[in-house]
Amino acid sequence: MKKDKKVKISKIKAQYLTKKFELLPVKNSGNKVKSLIGVNDKNQTDFWALRNISFTVYEGECVGIIGLNGAGKSTLSNIISGQIAQTTGQVEINGDVSIIAANAGMENNLSGRENIRLKALMVGMTNKEIKAKMDDIIEFSELGPFIDQPVKTYSSGMKAKLGFSIMVHQDTDIMIIDEGLSVGDKTFVDKSKAKMFEFRDKGKTILLVSHDMRTTKEWCDKVIWLNYGEVKAYGTAEEVIPEYEQFAKWFKKLSKKEQDQYKNTQRQAQLDYSVDVLKNDIISQNNTRSRQMGKVLTVGLNNSKDNHKLSLLSKCFVALASITFIWIMLVSLSDVTVSDSIKSPFDFVTNHLFKAKPVTKNQGRGKKSNSNQSSMTNKKKASSSHSKKKSSTESSKENKAVTDSTYSIQDGDSLSSIADNKGISVESIQALNPDIDFNLIYPGQVIKIPASTDSSTAKDNEGVGQ
Missing domain, CATH: 1.20.5 (Single alpha-helices involved in coiled-coils or other helix-helix interfaces)
Known part of the structure; x- marks a missing residue:
């Protein structure tokens, strides 16, 4: 299992590493924005998830990271993989890094095959490379016909198999497995173990984050024991694992009250930590360090900034952009132009704001x-x-x-009297109204009268008038 190294090549080097998270009241949503620009220091509580972490991992080594829940294992692996940034210290990575975490990084609505393609594209593989490796990845995952089913239907073990299979078919120098095989069956774990040894023999570097001491013993050359953000021990698996198992056994024997008291004491130390404490720790750990080197170290730590906060230049840029936007909005509500408002800002605010623009x-x-x-x-x-x-x-x-005209029958009218008054024949009226039974006419009934009669009547009337 062991591999003799004639020339040790550093792949991961962490020095004075810390990671601070800010615990903010959840009731006020503006706290996150205030924290970003660095004006929320009074409301926030600093929690140091990692404190003064230093170690070196060499090419071809398999290093385990162990510890209780909340020890900072995943935080450390995320910093090494570049997913989050440290607060202080340096991390030197020599090579490409891939990470697989149990049940993480999968798109649940996509099938297993689609997830393979997506993840492969994300790490820079070409379509030609993906096509060439697709069958090998599917075969290694042992998912069979389930590979075309949505990942949301997978069990935890199936997700772990798929994620691990994708990772081991990537050509990366450093592999981080964060509980990636904790839910896998023994057959798959044994196959993965053989694959890991194959990678290690090729000079690949492996970090295994796990609670499984059996797998850690079999796989790892060295072990980092984290305890509430600090490196409790770093050495060979034969040295560190028995020490950790003895601690775990002692912790389990404590009563619930004693366990809570121990946890609270450790977490309070994480809350009370600071950069000043870090400087004192570093100096006390290196008694042979000269005063000059101590000053250099102090200056370096003082210059360390929280990477999630905006720098002074960024704050100035955001402030300038905000002021410019507000000013342009105000000018749009005034009767002057932007250039005029800049020339005389006081006059603009006092005399021209909120006035309509004049019509030329x-x-x-x-x-x-x-x-x-x-x-x-x-x-x-x-x-x-x-x-x-x-x-x-x-x-x-x-x-x-x-055209034809109409006539409304009056009381006492008969068909003959109407014909006589209009100067027309009874037959012409009957012919124009075939649907009317003139034996049963009644007052108010409307009948049609031939137009020729109206025209001639009108002419006669004109003649009489003349």
Whole structure:
């Protein structure tokens, strides 16, 4: 299992590493923004998940990271993989890094095959490479027909198999397995173990984050024991694992109250930690360090900034952009231009803000001209409409002379009396009203009268009038 190394090549080197998280009240959503620009120090509580972490991992080594829940194992692996940034210290990575965490990094709505393609593309593989490795990845995962089913239907073990299979078929220098095989069956674990030894023999570097001491013993050359953010021990698996197992056995024997008391004491130490404590720890650990080197170290730590916060230059840029945006909005509500508002900002605020922009002469003439044109157009439309109406009326009058008219029967009328009064024959009225039984006519009934009679009557009336 062991591999003799003639020349040790550093693949991971961590020095004075810390990671601080800010615990903010959840009730106020503005706390996150305040924290980003660094003005929320009074409301926040600093929690140091990692404290003064230093270690070196060499090429071809398999290093285990062990510890109780909350020890900082996943935080450390995420910093090494580049997913989050440290607060202080340096991490030197020599090579490409891939990470697989149990039940993490999978798109649940996609199938296993689609997840393979997605993850492969994310690590820079070409479509040609993906196609060449697809069958090997599927075969190694042992998912069979389930590979085309949505990942959300997978068990935890199936997800772990798929994620591990994707990772081992990537050509990366450093592999981080964060509980990636803790739920796998023994057959798959044994196959994965053989694959890991194959990678290690090729010079690959492996970090295994696990609670499984049996797998850690079999796989790992060295072990880092983290305890509430600190390196409790770092050495060979034969040295560190028995020590950790003895501690775990002691912890389990404690009563629930004693366990809680121990946890609270350790977490309080994480809350009370600071950069000043880190400096004192480093100096006390290196008694042979000269004063000059101590000063250099102190300056370096003082210059360390929280990477999640904006720098001074970034804060200035955000402030300038915000002011510019607000100023332009105010100018849009005034009667001046942006250049005029900048020349006389006080006059702009006091005399021109919230005033409508004046209408220029050209704009007024244009509007007047447009108004006149619109008026003339409307007049033309009205005249045309009037002409059409007039024409329609005259046409209607002419049509009345050649079309049939109607007559409402009065009380005492008969068909013959109507014919005599209109100067027409009874037969002509009957012919124009075939659907009416004139033996049963009644007052108010409407009948048609031949038009020729109206026209001739009208002529007779004109003659009488003359």
